Amino acid sequence: MTGKFITFEGPDGAGKTTVMNNVVSQLVPLLGDRLLVTREPGGNNISEQIRTVILDKKNTDMDPRTEALLYSASRRQHLVKTIIPALEAGKLVLCDRFVDSSVAYQGAGREIGMNEVYQMNQFATEHVLPYKTLYFDIPVTVGLERIAKYRDKDAVDRLDVETQAFHERVHKGYLEIARNNPNRFIMIDARGQSMKLLVKLLI
Numbered sequence: 001m002t003g004k005f006i007t008f009e010g011p012d013g014a015g016k017t018t019v020m021n022n023v024v025s026q027l028v029p030l031l032g033d034r035l036l037v038t039r040e041p042g043g044n045n046i047s048e049q050i051r052t053v054i055l056d057k058k059n060t061d062m063d064p065r066t067e068a069l070l071y072s073a074s075r076r077q078h079l080v081k082t083i084i085p086a087l088e089a090g091k092l093v094l095c096d097r098f099v100d101s102s103v104a105y106q107g108a109g110r111e112i113g114m115n116e117v118y119q120m121n122q123f124a125t126e127h128v129l130p131y132k133t134l135y136f137d138i139p140v141t142v143g144l145e146r147i148a149k150y151r152d153k154d155a156v157d158r159l160d161v162e163t164q165a166f167h168e169r170v171h172k173g174y175l176e177i178a179r180n181n182p183n184r185f186i187m188i189d190a191r192g193q194s195m196k197l198l199v200k201l202l203i
Contacts, residue, residue, distance in 0.1 A: 108173025
């Protein structure tokens with residue numbers, strides 16, 4: 001594969017999606033159709049249908065392992081039908097979340113085991129990992145305050161309304177992943193970062 005795969009990660013309220021959209025607006029004139037922007041869960045028809053089930057606020061009775069398996073299934077479909085074809089075509093692929101999110105949210109947040117969730121996803125992805133991961137770090141309290149203040153009520157999903165203790169576990173999980181992957185993770189303070197620097201990192 002001749003393309004480059006870069007992911008955006010961070011706890012809820014870090015603003016990574018907003019930053020990603022701003023970066024994309026600067027990359028489009030430079031790369032045109034050599035740029036693919038996608039997200040997880042989702043990214044194609046089947047994966048988006050799974051996303052709807054996972055994030056539906058009515059599905060409060062979902063078992064943590066069921067949730068992890070659904071994310072993994074969505075990821076598999078997304079990878080083989082969207083990401084890999086783009087990489088084979090030599091494109092720059094920017095993805096809002098990938099395996100690290102599952103390890104942090106389900107492995108650490110749901111307390112079902114970070115290594116267990118990682119290994120399950122290795123089966124789903126056949127060991128495909130991003131070239132680089134931009135991790136937007138933010139204190140949990142600040143992130144939750146941002147969600148409460150700025151996020152549209154219709155956009156708040158089942159994970160956004162979890163307890164602060166859950167989000168603290170997710171944050172700690174992300175930091176552990178970053179420590180274990182220093183060559184892949186680029187740590188960014190989500191409270192302020194230059195867009196020009198991010199664009200340079202990506203191209």
